[in-house]
Amino acid sequence: MSTGLHRLAATIEDRKFADPDSSWTAKLLAKGPEKCAEKFGEEAVEAIIEAVKGDRAKLISEAADALYHLLVMLAARGVTLADVEAELDRREGVSGIAEKAARK
Template sequence: MNSLQKLYETVSARKDAQTEGSYTCYLFGQGLDKILKKCGEECSEVIIAAKNGDNSETVLEISDLLYHLTVLMVQQGITLEQVEAELKKRSGKQGNLKTFHQVDKNT
């Protein structure tokens, strides 16, 4: 079992257990807005650490972001298998720089 799978299983178990003093349980109790806020904060911290060129700090912040994204996934009922399937689908694409992810900048 890889680390992400183990993390996902731990987060899933904590969602159901509602253990007092658990940060994961706290996040689930606070709901989607709190989880999203933490994902945003951690994303910003990854950017700052990377911009500062501190790889050890960047690794810590990426780990925090992955944890909070995992909490979001569990809260939303998104499985690792769904994400892995999407990544596998994307890995076969080539030469699609312009079409990979288009955003309507008018909205």
């Protein structure tokens, strides 16, 4: 099944090889994983601010930005959406409390 996130992840993967002068994604990736992580952090904070403020439309917009930058950050480290989905599948049906306890 192809979702918007899957299509976005595929586009990000394709842009790894694009000219940074013509692609924002390529430009971010060219700056390295650390810059991609910094950008994700900025967008996550903006989403948090909108969640606290309660503006639904702005939260949706910032959440979309955060998801995009999360996928770019993952791509910068060679982690795919499928990798993350596999981890979520592994955790399915496990209590969040039990899952956190198993990490220790």
